[in-house]
Amino acid sequence: MAEAFEAQRDRLRAVAYRVLGSHADAEDAVQEAWMRLARQDESAIGNLAGWLTTVVGRISLDLLRARRPETAYERTDLVVTAADGPAPDEQALLADAVGVAMVVVLDALTPSERLAFVLHDMFAVSFAEIGQILGKSTDAAKMIASRARRKVRSTDRPAGPGREHQRVVEAFTAAAVGGDFEALLRVLDPDVKLTVDTPAGVVVTLGATKVAAGARMFDGGSVARQRPVLVNGVPGHMSWGPDGKPLSVIVFTVADGRITGIRIVVDPAMLAGIDVPAPD
The missing domain is CATH 1.20.140.160 (PhyR, sigma-like (SL) domain)
Known part of the structure; x- marks a missing residue:
């Protein structure tokens, strides 16, 4: 049997x-x-x-x-x-x-x-x-x-990672790294939704101004290595700490040339099952 x-x-x-x-x-x-x-x-x-x-x-x-x-x-x-x-x-x-x-x-x-x-x-x-x-x-x-x-x-299916989609994500990343608040506002939809998966639960932030003000996920800090990734087929970003353990995964939803949604996963339990090597 x-x-x-x-x-x-x-x-x-x-x-x-x-x-x-x-x-x-x-x-x-x-x-x-x-x-x-x-x-x-x-x-x-x-x-x-x-x-x-x-x-x-x-x-x-x-x-x-x-x-x-x-x-x-x-x-x-x-x-x-x-x-x-x-x-x-x-x-x-x-x-x-x-x-x-x-x-x-x-x-x-x-x-x-x-x-x-x-x-x-x-x-x-x-x-x-x-x-x-x-x-x-x-x-x-x-x-x-x-x-x-x-x-x-x-039902509309989620759009794949086209060239325009990737360009918008790259513009957001550059603006976040450079601390360019105005550039962040230009690439974010006014009603953008930021969702963060943490060990304690899900935290949600609404609105371009609040999301741009808190855009510090690419500013270095404890991040040792990072690289672009595809998350469920959509452009995203992943980072690792000095010990090689995953720190975060970020995925973006883009519509009409602007980011309408950002999901950040920092929950170690959710990151543990991801098998993507950190860049050298």
Whole structure:
């Protein structure tokens, strides 16, 4: 039974991640599925792959329904890669970043819509099986998936790191390093939102004047090394201390030539899973 489960683990993890948008939650869902399988009579399971998909789907659906709406995007994982051209072994991470962008789109769906869309459109699970997971008829599952598909098509996906996007980020970095307050105001949207993930929680600052006044993340200090990176496929910046440990990751949201959002991660627990080498 354990060998049969291990043969399904990667697929189950992929299903759970697409539904939940979090690698940690996906691992928890898969582990819970194994625990439930271990309590089952093996002879009573006719189709192990189908049974496991159903169980992981139900666990993921329960987790989605238990979330507070405002935490959906915040729970997505950081996929950080070097911005100076990916090596072949980094292509998988960049593909994962595209997956994170899709997670942002899926956050516009209800839990039932999200599950139906992911299972059918991404993993070819039948509507009859999806209906069993949702407690709906096959026709109702089809309608839910169709509604989800329309929403996905009408939702704007996060823009990729185009040349203009990169130019704006570089202008902000130069202004912050030089302490040029006026230049910072020119590159920041008046309603820019700064979000800082700290060990104690999330701190939010609103407005260009306040954000520009506190722009000290590039002024040196305890930063020994820093480099441009891609964060979930979007231009950002990462810094390390003298001991080589990551200090921060910064990612920018750009629209119409101005920065509309900045996210800074300084929580060591969140930085620990990032495997990007510091520059020499």
